[in-house]
Amino acid sequence: MTNTRPTVAVLGTGIIGTAIARNLARDDFAVRAWNRTRDKAEALTADGVIATDSPADAVTGADIVLTALNDGPRVLAAVKAAAPALRPGTVWVQISTVGVDAIDELAALARELDLVLIDAPILGTKGPAEQGQLVVLAAGAPASRDVVQPLFDTIGRRTVWVGDDAAAGSATRLKLVLNSWVLVLTHGVGEALALAKGLDVDPQLFLDLIEGGPLDTGYLRLKSAAIISADYTTSFSVDNAHKDATLILQAADHAGVHMDVVAAGADRFQRASQQGHGAEDMAATYFASFDK
Ligand SMILES: NC(=O)c1ccc[n+]([C@@H]2O[C@H](COP(=O)([O-])OP(=O)(O)OC[C@H]3O[C@@H](n4cnc5c(N)ncnc54)[C@H](OP(=O)(O)O)[C@@H]3O)[C@@H](O)[C@H]2O)c1
Numbered sequence: 001m002t003n004t005r006p007t008v009a010v011l012g013t014g015i016i017g018t019a020i021a022r023n024l025a026r027d028d029f030a031v032r033a034w035n036r037t038r039d040k041a042e043a044l045t046a047d048g049v050i051a052t053d054s055p056a057d058a059v060t061g062a063d064i065v066l067t068a069l070n071d072g073p074r075v076l077a078a079v080k081a082a083a084p085a086l087r088p089g090t091v092w093v094q095i096s097t098v099g100v101d102a103i104d105e106l107a108a109l110a111r112e113l114d115l116v117l118i119d120a121p122i123l124g125t126k127g128p129a130e131q132g133q134l135v136v137l138a139a140g141a142p143a144s145r146d147v148v149q150p151l152f153d154t155i156g157r158r159t160v161w162v163g164d165d166a167a168a169g170s171a172t173r174l175k176l177v178l179n180s181w182v183l184v185l186t187h188g189v190g191e192a193l194a195l196a197k198g199l200d201v202d203p204q205l206f207l208d209l210i211e212g213g214p215l216d217t218g219y220l221r222l223k224s225a226a227i228i229s230a231d232y233t234t235s236f237s238v239d240n241a242h243k244d245a246t247l248i249l250q251a252a253d254h255a256g257v258h259m260d261v262v263a264a265g266a267d268r269f270q271r272a273s274q275q276g277h278g279a280e281d282m283a284a285t286y287f288a289s290f291d292k
Pocket of ligand 1 (some may be wrong): 011012013014015016017035036037038040068069070071074095096097098122123124125126235236237240244
């Protein structure tokens with residue numbers, strides 16, 4: 001049978017890019033992947049992914065380019081490096097969390113290279129990405145939706161289209177609002193459990209106290225389990241969370257909105273990173289409550 005699925009170039013196979021590339025390959029997309037640390041792309045060859053040496057190699061012959069790098073400057077650099085091999089009209093699905101300032105630069109590059117940019121940040125972390133259960137927040141030209149929807153249906157359980165113009169950054173702005181909530185929850189869990197330790201309170205007493213009531217959340221259960229078991233296996237790193245806090249603060253500043261809690265949280269992530277927890281899961285904000 002002829003493979004009629006598009007060829008997708010995945011630029012960046014970190015936690016999220018790895019899961020996405022693997023799911024696309026398993027769902028019969030032809031996948032070509034590039035990663036700065038080649039080993040991570042190489043690890044996907046067992047799933048049928050072709051590991052390449054450069055962004056330009058990866059995008060050669062691709063119908064869709066998907067960027068999953070840590071921030072805007074890295075995304076910009078990778079697509080610029082790929083430029084000589086990009087065909088005009090190629091669809092560029094940009095899922096990294098880059099913030100509102102970077103959207104302008106990425107949209108300008110897309111115009112310059114004649115790419116169809118889809119601003120498509122995601123809700124969901126390592127587990128949902130591996131299970132193809134992400135939620136995609138998407139903005140981009142309606143004419144391109146038929147091209148990207150099968151890809152979104154493979155990597156996610158739901159796509160929420162929030163705009164027709166990627167350059168307007170509506171999906172990215174929604175993502176920042178969402179992440180402000182996620183970050184506050186994470187610090188809340190970390191601080192409550194740190195206070196319990198400091199006051200010699202069994203954290204389980206606190207968790208049992210609120211179980212099933214309006215103060216309980218699935219997220220509290222998830223992150224408190226990580227902290228109590230001292231398992232900081234990374235779903236979303238402290239350093240990437242710090243990057244997102246900074247993006248939220250920049251966007252809020254432009255909008256004249258004070259984000260005191262996110263600002264304090266950014267300091268906590270920075271402190272945890274300086275303590276050596278930068279690559280660990282952001283639940284390691286817990287450590288920022290202690291001097292060492
Ligand atoms: N993990 C999550 O839960 C989650 C959820 C939603 C959105 N996101 C967003 O998705 C994006 C990827 O997240 P992730 O968790 O997959 O991050 P990650 O595991 O830290 O991967 C980051 C990627 O960026 C690459 N990179 C970093 N610095 C680079 C540089 N200087 N030059 C070239 N490549 C560089 C890394 O390459 P190396 O492997 O060589 O370091 C890797 O491919 C981020 O924007 C993040 O905010 C993540």
